[in-house]
Amino acid sequence: MASDKTQGWSGDSFDRYKEYRYCVAVTVIGFVYSGFQACDLSYHLISGKYIFFHPLRYHFDFAMDQILAYLLISASSSAATRVDDWVSNWGKDEFTQMASGSIAMSFLAFAAFSLSSLISGYNLCNRTTT
Template identity: 55%
Template sequence: MAEAVGGGRGKVFRVESGVVRRAKIWRAEVVLRVLEVALCLVSISVMAADKTSGWAGDYFDRYQEYRYCFSVNVISFAYSTLQVFSHIHYMIWKRHVISIPLSYSFDFLLDQVLAYLLMSASSSAAARIDDWTSMFGSDMFTNMLIGSIAASFAAFLAFAISSIISAFKLFSLNP
């Protein structure tokens, strides 16, 4: 990738090496993985803590859509945590946990699958919230669920960007 430096006729072109590009991609991937862990953990925590007391005490576990969203976030959290540990392992020992070609395919496949599952689960839960608030109004139970679903949608965005990076790694950096 060439980049123009300076102005006018005396432009100097600087070429970014493949090593620099890989380092930038690797850093972006690590940041996204940590973000995925954090967002999934927030979504799980808020949804699990969402209980109301009183005669109409509600709990997310009563509703299929919320259980689906919770389960997909748990799976996504586990996968992202393993990815973070894999990156830490590489930083310490300079060895990959899984061989490179297989790792790129594995990352691409799971990033795609989990991104679609997060979008599906978040959309399903959001539709249920919309029905609930249109019939009964908003309360603390629905507000906490909205926060959890928002974190789940944000996790989807992080997974979508990670899947773009993993696709780039699979199709262009694969030796």
């Protein structure tokens, strides 16, 4: 979505609309968090230890998965509303097609975070204290 810029008469760009900026910002935050989680879990699979371990780790993982899932669905919905408004007023063009594709990927990221939230909730409820 960040590369979604057209050279047409309107000169549209994602950064002209706060809904798109919100969607990109939340997606970047989710991507960075997921990257850290992937590195930590990869390290755990290799060495049997976590990079960061704290007694509240399970609570943190569950809370972050929940927060990012809700932020992603909120951001995706607001961006989808902007695209729908654009299409109903001026019709489809390359800009709206690219934005729609980006929003679809954002909804997929929401689905991944909601699944991750279910898994981290299960881990939270079934953890063993050591």
